Amino acid sequence: MVVIGIDPHKRTHTAVAVDEVGRKLGQVTVASTPEGWLRLWAWAGGFGPDRRWAVEDGRGVAGRLVRTLIGHGASVVWVPPKLMAQSRASARTRGKSDPIDALAIARAALREPDLPAAHLDEVAADLRxxxxxxxxxxxxxxxxxxxLRWHLHDLDPGLDPGAGRLNSARQLDRLTAGLEALPASVRRDLALELVGEIRRLREQIRRLDKQLGELVVPLAPTLLAIVGVNVVTAAKIIGEVAGISRFRSAAAFAMHAGAAxxxxxxxxxxxxxxxxxGNRQLNACLHRIVIAQLSHKPEARAWRERWTQRRPNATGKxxxxxxxxxxxxxxYHALLTDHRRQLPATA
Structure with a gap:
């Protein structure tokens, strides 16, 4: 089997092919265009049909390339950047370059056969x-x-409703009235402009929340039933996971999320x-769920107490x-349940 590691960038993609023991077989650099991907596919065809593609998990850089490879029937896995860096550090080759990185990506995928596979999931991509x-x-x-609060401190500190209260439409209306009652000045006009900008951003966020709800609610009812998971958190999890079927077990999912x-x-x-x-965005979602459950779910507090009693020397962290x-x-099991619900019923 041949593994082809790809170091993706905005303008170019560098690929290195290795055999089953990690020996370098060849390398190529192509433009990140459809013509360049066709050239990459033709080059890879010289290594036979039994090949596996490994792409560094670069956010937003390799998406089109991976979709093209999967569309051609290729088997593609994502390699986390830290795993690539560890593989590069353990190699004999010194320095850092695109070919060196691509070689490290291929060897990392060869050493870790259970990396999550990439697949087409348009809903997850939209949510992300x-x-x-x-x-x-x-x-x-x-x-x-x-x-705005710095301007209010200079104009009239009494107009500031306090931290966390300027997201309310009522507070913004009151603040606008208070600012308009002040003598005209450049600072007052800037403050009024900032109030208008906050209104626009608030409405944009509300529209996005509605759009996320329309996508997530029918897609992940089991996930949303977990205490501490709202529509935004569920959308973030689904977008970052990009298909729970990629993971062979709950342990693999926990490792991917940096929770193991x-x-x-x-x-x-x-x-x-x-x-x-692991995926720090996904890890942050899990952390927020933990904090919410410790505040609102007695079962979570009881679980922590039982764990602490068995380990009296353990810290709170x-x-x-x-x-x-x-x-x-x-x-993981909630995502798996929702995924199976979405599958077409078999006869």
Whole structure:
């Protein structure tokens, strides 16, 4: 079997082919255009039909390439950047270049045969785009609110309703009336302009929330039934997972999400440490679910207490990580249930 590793970039893609023991067989660099992908496919055909493609998981860079490869019937796996970096560091070749990275990607995929496979999932891709857009709008709204509060501090501190309250339409109406009652000035006009910008961002975010709800509610009822999972969190999880069938087990999903602890012991006293790898966006979703469940679900608090009683020397952060690992299994099975519900009924 031949493994072809690809280091994707905006303008070019570099591919390196290795055999089953990791020996380099050839390399090519093509333009990131349809013509370049056809050239890449023709080049790969010289290694025979038994080949596997491995692409570095670059957000937004390799999407079109992977869709093209899958459309041609190729078997493609995603290689996390950290896994590629570890493979490169362990190689004899010194330095860093596109061919070196592509070779490390191929060898990483060869060494890790259970990496999640890429497949076409347009709904997950749409949800990922929408959630990314929503996060950007929320960030801009927060920055705009912070700018506005500095202006209010200079104009009239009494007009500031306080942190976290400028998302309300009623508060924005009151603030607009208060600003218009002040003497005309450049700072007042800038503050009114910022209020209008906050209104526009607020409406855009509300429209996105509605669009996400229309997509997610029929798609993931089991996931939404979990305490701490709302429409936005569910959309983020589905978009980042990009198909739960890619994972062979709940343990593989937990490792992908960075929720599986890493062993760090060499004697008779088992110990683990925090896993800083995996998909950090997905890990952040699990963390928010954990915090929400500890606040609103007695069963989660009871689970943490039982875990802590069995390990009296464990820290509070260790208990939190253990609960996150447990909830990774819950999320995995919920996604699997929703996925099976979407499959067409067999006769």
């Amino acid at each position: 785009l929408l959630t990314d857009r929503r996060e950007q709008l929320v960030k801009w709204r927060t920055q705009t609110i912070n700018q 602890p890493i062993p760090v012991w060499s004697s008779n006293r088992p110990q683990v440490r925090l896993n800083r790898g 260790a208990a939190l990580r253990a609960l996150k690992r447990h909830l990774a299994d819950v999320v």
